[in-house]
Amino acid sequence: MRIVIAEDDALLREGLALLLRAEDLDVVATAGTPGEFLVAVDEHAPDVAIVDVRMPPTHTDEGIVAAVEARRRRPGLAVLVLSAYVEQAFATHLFSVGAVGLGYLLKERVGRVEEFLAALHRVADGGSVIDPEVVAQLLARNRRTDTALSELSPREREVLGLMAEGLGNSAIAERLFVTDGAVHKHIRSIFSKLQLPPDDRADRRVTAVLRYLDGDRR
């Protein structure tokens, strides 16, 4: 797995590189600015990019903009965005181009190395990862604005939340202490309530997750 890190804080950048290299992951380049990051993406053809939201010059959403641009230049690129805090507008902007191979995590999760590595692999494999904190906030808000979402039962909302975190069926079953079959039933019910018919062109799980993030544009 070839990784590029874009983080303007030198110490954190080196810390991340050290952590990943210690896990025998291939950090091919690190960048301190969005410009350097895009050059590194063009040059090193990475599989995954880890990108900080706040980058120079204005330290607002440069990281998100750069991540979206990098995905445009290199469509298969998986991107894991790290943020110091939950900013829903940024998350929505990020996921507006699709959720395949995309992740949005709070920076503090990196310290839980196993979970961080799992998230990294999930994103690299084309899955999506959304920080539990983001999911909780979106769920609380979208329940009020999205009538389809409001029809979900509490259990179904819980399942959808875990799907948004990027968990698979068996992981969700484990988390909720139910059988795989029960999770499968919940997910079918969610798809039907959100009116997502079986369709091989779109991943229904991803579409359901996106439904969360779509709240403000409806």
Added chain:
Amino acid sequence: MAYARGRIRASVDALEYLVGGLGTATLALGALLWAAIVAVTCLIRVGLPAAPGALRAVRRVADRERSRLSRWGEAIPTPGPVPAGLRTAARDPFVRRELGWVALYSLIGLVTGLVGLAMPLYAVQDITFPLWYRLIPADFGAPGIVWWRIDGLSEALAVGLLGVGWLAAAIWFSPALARLQAWPGRWLLPPPPGVDLSLRVAELAATRAAALDAHAVELRRIERSLHDGTQNRLVAVNVLLGAARRALHRNPDRADEILGQAQDAAEQALGELRTVVRGILPPVLDDRGLAGALAGLAGSCVVPCRLEVDVAVRCAASVEATAYFVVAEALTNVVRHSGASRVDVAVRREHGRLLVSIEDDGHGAADETRGSGLTGIRRRVEAYDGRMTLTSPPGGPTRMDVELPCGS
């Protein structure tokens, strides 16, 4: 002695005040005559078109008196233009009170002004009379008193004594006269109760908005330093601790090394936190002002530092704190990286901007991207809509110029 000096100063102030009042009283008399003529001609309808103009003239004179009184005591807000249309204007509470004022003041203001001016003039004339009484015929009498025949020095001296009396009267009565002169304006020119509030509210809202703006800028700056500095350091500590825990089982030596890095990062976080806290408002600024605080910085700098501060008026606390921060960070950089043997710091205020320059004779090649304090300086300056330019060719010298808006 001190009492006498205070009395004399008060009477000199009062004299200046009375003369100024004489000016507005003369204008008021003019406005009153004009208004009276217009009013009389209005009775035969000829004057009607001129009426709004007359009211505006009264308003202009009243505004002049308002600003004069505001300079001497509690501020009197101005009500703005006279409402258009004669009917609305006639109902305007300001217009009615101003018409009353112009009548009262053209009498009281004029009389008090003339008396106030005459007393010191008489005093000078009478006190100096013994020096020049010989130059005028004895039949002319004493100045202003024709029936008092002056036949010799003793009578002339008596007139001089009278002058001393005038002087005493001037010193004694001028302040009271000045108060009497101000009374019509103080009574009739402030906004009537109720109207007052809306004006005050508008004024306060404007100043408060400006204060809130400055406040928001300051909060944003603190938020940024906490987010981009301290928080990132702590995240790094967290990352390194995570890495160390992973390494613990596989490679304990490596774990120790990583823990060392984590400790360094934690120390840096503490250092940054200290900088943020001190940067909010360095206590020394409060105690000694910008020049004093900078002198302290220059004095404790290891590299010899020449300081020139030319700031006559104090700037906003947040601006001074930023200037102080800039100089402190820049001097730290000079000591750590430049290899300079001297550094010049100049701070001056020009056209509502505070200009700070720091120049050293070191080897130059300062690089903003290499995690130095330069990024912090730029961020903080830009948070205030300021500008920072850095020229540092390899081989030196390095010069930093910072411009901060600090109001007028």
